[in-house]
Amino acid sequence: DGGITQSPKYLFRKEGQNVTLSCEQNLNHDAMYWYRQDPGQGLRLIYYSQIVNDFQKGDIAEGYSVSREKKESFPLTVTSAQKNPTAFYLCASSLSSQGGTEAFFGQGTRLTVV
Amino acid sequence: AQSVTQPDIHITVSEGASLELRCNYSYGATPYLFWYVQSPGQGLQLLLKYFSGDTLVQGIKGFEAEFKRSQSSFNLRKPSVHWSDAAEYFCAVAARATSGTYKYIFGTGTRLKVLA
16 A cells, blocks of 8 residues: 555654654655644644755754655654654655645654653 | 634534634635644544635535635535544645745644534
């Protein structure tokens, strides 16, 4: 089945540690996105990528980094510089970054800092 | 600035009653508009989308939405709500960034509670 796979579903991190969230898609989509979700704040865009080896900062990129070395993969690293990383993280992809297509979402990763 | 506003944070309706969830957007060009639904701890599922053409669009699970350009609105409706519709609903717009890439901007969501 085609879709977006995020792993792990739950992740615990100690303060001061970097952690990487995985996002893989087999939909052959060009564009991929990372969102952060906090209660009452909707989805906020962290980073997005329209093509391999290219990505742009979203609205809340500070303390995060990404890479896009393969079309199907778009991992997100939450660094120790992110002040409040506990949140639900959603990865999405769309066929094209040129509009006119919908975004498909993974099942999310819940990150908790302990 | 590009934005999406969902003015209702929570809505409670009785099972079988009609439903309307409000969405207003701010975007200078012709918008691509979406409604998504999210169950607790899950990803988002697309309910329906508007790109062009008929301003009344039909979606899955009996939902429909009407695009009104003059009001910058894209309200979601359902004639008769089922208990399984209890979830959080997000309105979104695909907006063109300065890089030329489209990105999806979401509202803050409306949480629907259904009374038996």
